[in-house]
Amino acid sequence: MSEMLKVAVLGARGRMGTAAVAAIEGAPDMELVAALGRSDPLDTLVEKGAQVVVDLTVPTSTEANVRFAVEHGIHAVVGTTGWDAARLASLEKLLAGRPETGVLIAPNFALGSVLATRFAQQAARYFDSVEIIELHHPRKVDAPSGTALRTAQLVAKARADAGVPAAPDATETTLVGARGARVSGIPVHSVRLAGLVAHQEVLLGSEGEQLTIRHDSFNHDSFMPGVLLGVRTVSNRPGLTVGLDGYLDLEG
Amino acid sequence: MSEMLKVAVLGARGRMGTAAVAAIEGAPDMELVAALGRSDPLDTLVEKGAQVVVDLTVPTSTEANVRFAVEHGIHAVVGTTGWDAARLASLEKLLAGRPETGVLIAPNFALGSVLATRFAQQAARYFDSVEIIELHHPRKVDAPSGTALRTAQLVAKARADAGVPAAPDATETTLVGARGARVSGIPVHSVRLAGLVAHQEVLLGSEGEQLTIRHDSFNHDSFMPGVLLGVRTVSNRPGLTVGLDGYLDLEG
Amino acid sequence: MSEMLKVAVLGARGRMGTAAVAAIEGAPDMELVAALGRSDPLDTLVEKGAQVVVDLTVPTSTEANVRFAVEHGIHAVVGTTGWDAARLASLEKLLAGRPETGVLIAPNFALGSVLATRFAQQAARYFDSVEIIELHHPRKVDAPSGTALRTAQLVAKARADAGVPAAPDATETTLVGARGARVSGIPVHSVRLAGLVAHQEVLLGSEGEQLTIRHDSFNHDSFMPGVLLGVRTVSNRPGLTVGLDGYLDLEG
Amino acid sequence: MSEMLKVAVLGARGRMGTAAVAAIEGAPDMELVAALGRSDPLDTLVEKGAQVVVDLTVPTSTEANVRFAVEHGIHAVVGTTGWDAARLASLEKLLAGRPETGVLIAPNFALGSVLATRFAQQAARYFDSVEIIELHHPRKVDAPSGTALRTAQLVAKARADAGVPAAPDATETTLVGARGARVSGIPVHSVRLAGLVAHQEVLLGSEGEQLTIRHDSFNHDSFMPGVLLGVRTVSNRPGLTVGLDGYLDLEG
Known part of the structure; x- marks a missing residue:
């Protein structure tokens, strides 16, 4: 050795x-x-x-x-x-x-978080739709999380670089907030739930299929x-x- | 017979x-x-x-x-x-x-949807936090879905009847929409993704645990x-x- | 007061x-x-x-x-x-x-676990198929978990009492263990993964829909x-x- | 043009x-x-x-x-x-x-499936544990699915090439099948549920965190x-x- x-x-x-x-x-x-x-x-x-x-x-x-x-x-x-x-x-x-x-x-x-962000970025150009759901404990003061903001920006840039059009969305009538916050055009939804720690899902969809990349951080x-x-x-x-x-x- | x-x-x-x-x-x-x-x-x-x-x-x-x-x-x-x-x-x-x-x-x-709504309603009073995520195909014109609205109302009523206080939420700075729409006080998040059909998750959380009730409708x-x-x-x-x-x- | x-x-x-x-x-x-x-x-x-x-x-x-x-x-x-x-x-x-x-x-x-078991039991008779996935930290010595065994028995009894036939399964060629353990006829799958604590999913399916009841226990x-x-x-x-x-x- | x-x-x-x-x-x-x-x-x-x-x-x-x-x-x-x-x-x-x-x-x-396999392969060396759950309609005759077999082999090879030790697993008493089938040492669990089409989850875990890569194929x-x-x-x-x-x- x-x-x-x-x-x-x-x-x-x-x-x-x-x-x-x-x-x-x-x-x-x-x-x-x-x-x-x-x-x-x-x-x-x-x-x-x-x-x-x-x-x-x-x-x-x-x-x-x-x-x-x-x-x-x-x-x-x-x-x-x-x-x-x-x-x-x-x-x-x-x-x-x-x-x-x-x-x-x-x-x-957090290796898993770094990998999840990278994979989301790589996959983003190959799907019609991308949305992000981040879920944290209710003591968190900011929404969306910093990781979700950064992920949305990287995903949006990857799609723009590849010339991907905006995701389809026929929503006509909506309650304020239902469709999430827009970060560089990507919908981001922030859940705050007692019991949770720090979690993020990137959902990518095209006709007939979905790819989900989820990271859970349970402790430091x-x-x-x-x-x-x-x-x-x-x-x-x-x-x-x-x-x-x-x-x-x-x-x- | x-x-x-x-x-x-x-x-x-x-x-x-x-x-x-x-x-x-x-x-x-x-x-x-x-x-x-x-x-x-x-x-x-x-x-x-x-x-x-x-x-x-x-x-x-x-x-x-x-x-x-x-x-x-x-x-x-x-x-x-x-x-x-x-x-x-x-x-x-x-x-x-x-x-x-x-x-x-x-x-x-849809038996599964009816059961999911009932279970969410029954469980609602036993958790500190409840949020709803509904996910549909991008041709849907309304957000949140009718089922999510009804679920939120029933969940909110069950919590009010049992005297459950509002879910904890320390959010101070937020982008508009990040925390979803409020339906009778319950946050509801609407995802619209190519490839999906009709799906709903009710997330219930208390210190140390989470209960998730999810229904997926794949076709008629x-x-x-x-x-x-x-x-x-x-x-x-x-x-x-x-x-x-x-x-x-x-x-x- | x-x-x-x-x-x-x-x-x-x-x-x-x-x-x-x-x-x-x-x-x-x-x-x-x-x-x-x-x-x-x-x-x-x-x-x-x-x-x-x-x-x-x-x-x-x-x-x-x-x-x-x-x-x-x-x-x-x-x-x-x-x-x-x-x-x-x-x-x-x-x-x-x-x-x-x-x-x-x-x-x-754990209220969430108790509710999850009850809901699984109530829903079991209304679906063609039921399977259980339990996921725990890798220091656990028994598989399946006691909760999964009990859930499977209660689910099986509910289906038997209601006269529900066995779930469809056309499997002909299989590796040993792929289809899980059979507990009162219900397939139970045990995942052991570093980072996890104690989690269980009951999956119920019929033509066109799925109901999932998941419980996560993050700490005591x-x-x-x-x-x-x-x-x-x-x-x-x-x-x-x-x-x-x-x-x-x-x-x- | x-x-x-x-x-x-x-x-x-x-x-x-x-x-x-x-x-x-x-x-x-x-x-x-x-x-x-x-x-x-x-x-x-x-x-x-x-x-x-x-x-x-x-x-x-x-x-x-x-x-x-x-x-x-x-x-x-x-x-x-x-x-x-x-x-x-x-x-x-x-x-x-x-x-x-x-x-x-x-x-x-299926782009999503190809990407999911690639990401699983890339991430495999960075986590202590990896398991695969594949879920299909009950008319499928083979278990595990061909995609799961191939994913397990690629994941196992990536871990072997990087010198990653076997995942921790303290299981002592178990029902046959509970811990899934072993494919190149990776546990693979096959769910067959009415209503499903073709789905796969790769779960990767280390102390304190989990990365999940899921692909859903809803139709052709x-x-x-x-x-x-x-x-x-x-x-x-x-x-x-x-x-x-x-x-x-x-x-x-």
Whole structure:
């Protein structure tokens, strides 16, 4: 067996961080060399010889963390939000001078969710109709969900690029809201139901057939396989990758 | 084996009528004695000795047909729409003088749909949240469907009668339509998708669990078992019954 | 507002017991007067004036607990297994001398699951075909699940009582197991999938239509509404009731 | 607008052929130049100037039909079964001498089904568990379905290639058949239900999440978009292509 991969976690006391620490400790090919909280010095990463750092901190500190890692030749897997175009451009410039170092910035580590979005996008041009139903717990404050908005936009773009006409719809009389919200022309329906966690269905239909792509997220453990995949892959993908789907092998 | 039940069909050339004629001819305990179209005389029912007549005509002729049947002691199973409160009251008065004759007026003969609505109504008071998703072919002109409207109203009444508070919903920011139409306070979502026929899901949720009642109608054959059940039962149910669920034995 | 209902929990340190304690403390119409573990004396129930006791202990102690309660005029809601015919008969004899005291023994407190089984049973006679799919986490040691076995038996009995013929099935060539296990003649399919908790679908079909009744249990919180319903109802149902469905109002 | 594509159908009197004739006549970019039955001469294809021929005949005549087309520079889209390795090798040799001519041999023209299989195959390596449920009308004589067998084999191969261990399964006591049939190690469950047509679900699960890919085939119209896609694409894909997925653009 080859040597263990030395991994550090930043934001190790948060909910995601705690789960990541446990997942890395449980991975047979990884060694957790540091689990740092807010006030711990970044120099520890160098002292402990970390090869990959997992950043699960907050928008105000993630950029400095990642830049420190890249400057010290440590690959980074980043689940923190707050990376706008300016930050990404600045990071790419830094990485240009560090051609051997890789950074993955992923807004979503749930493999199933990433795959579901990709499949919906690929299938969208081959069907007459597409609609999205997302279902969440009733404590959620926004509707539709961010994932549903993004899925609708990607699906709409795929259909536009392929020249697919608008889905047929003969609705004449309707109650306000019955046909959902329109996101880039795609109907999106948001269900809020006690007992649920986070679920999404993309329904695609043509005469005589239906294709349904459904993802259910039951708890936060669902993010860990994606984090581990990122940690295992990042050293072989120099430069900046945005989105976990860039690491997936979908050649089938 | 007992004698065959003598059954006649009115509106026998229409789509539903044609299917009913075939179903009755295929039933081992029934004999089709008449299959009448628009211009055929009702006296034929008497001449042929019909015991039960199935009316699948049009709103303008159904009342006269049923009154003729009752006046001649023939039981009636009616799938035609157009029976408002005045017509029903008038029919009940007529039936009061014919205590041995039964009439079933059913807006929906799909057993599965009738059962799904009943179950949703029974379960509604036991869950924190209820929402309805109905899915139809894109040639449908109204949204929500009539069945969804009726289901929402019955569900809402069951919850009100049991004193159930409104479902929790923390939504603060939303796109118009995302949370569906409100029908008696119940969110109803209408999907229109090429390839579909007629489908409905009632989702009920409480902390930790979900109950889903789904009905799929794939084609019009789904109405025939309900029609046959009506024909077999009507002679044992004197007076007026509205709704096929009145004939179902749900004591289980 | 009326007085609070005084409730005690036996087995209060177990997983179910801990959840029950929290649920009772959170109920606006209940006061938790005792939360007893294995070695705590039952006399505490009397001292604290408990009106209802919730027994969530183990098969070896549940009978003595319930008998103690009944002898002291305390109603009992029992979620512990181990009540065979002999124990039930003995308890009924004891209750005969205590006509004002009620006991509910419920193998399943998940309202959704209880309703799903009841609805499947009621609908079974109205469809040509019925099959059951149950889906659980892969740590489960038995297949099919106990709930699926019981559902299949009840469904089969309902069909037999109504004289429904066997479901059509033209299968000639098959791999062993493809068509599931036969439980009282009903095909039952058991899925074991990482990520799942406890789920069951009853599929009912006739020409042109399908009715699906699905229950999802996401976590143990799903049992608490049923426990609270039992606590609130037991004092109005003297004698022995087996099964939470005996407390449900399904007249809708 | 460019010129119309001249298309001929062989096997035009069969069920699939009849549907193909209608679909081609309805396509705005195609002209149906011949619709031939069993005894019609193939020379008609040349006389009418067919550019693409759709073969929907029988295993005993499809090879001769396709060879005739290729020899006359006519592209062919083939839905007939019976193409074994020897026939395919012989056809490839013929095509080598006709580098401008394309042939598509597709066992399945339902776009949704082809996509569902592809997606299942791509996702299989990223989840701990995979199971397949296929649901069909009760007149089907084989279980599992051919599509389910093929999906299971492709899914199993994808997991083996990626070194994924067997799915977890703690089942100790089981009724025969409950856990389905094993196809290359993947559990496959076959439901036969009155009212259904042809449906398949691939369930993929890991800790905390589930991905479900479902395809519903409601009637034979579902094959026509795939046939039209084949007709439109075949002239740009010289040589032999097996499987409609070879024509799909899944780069998304």
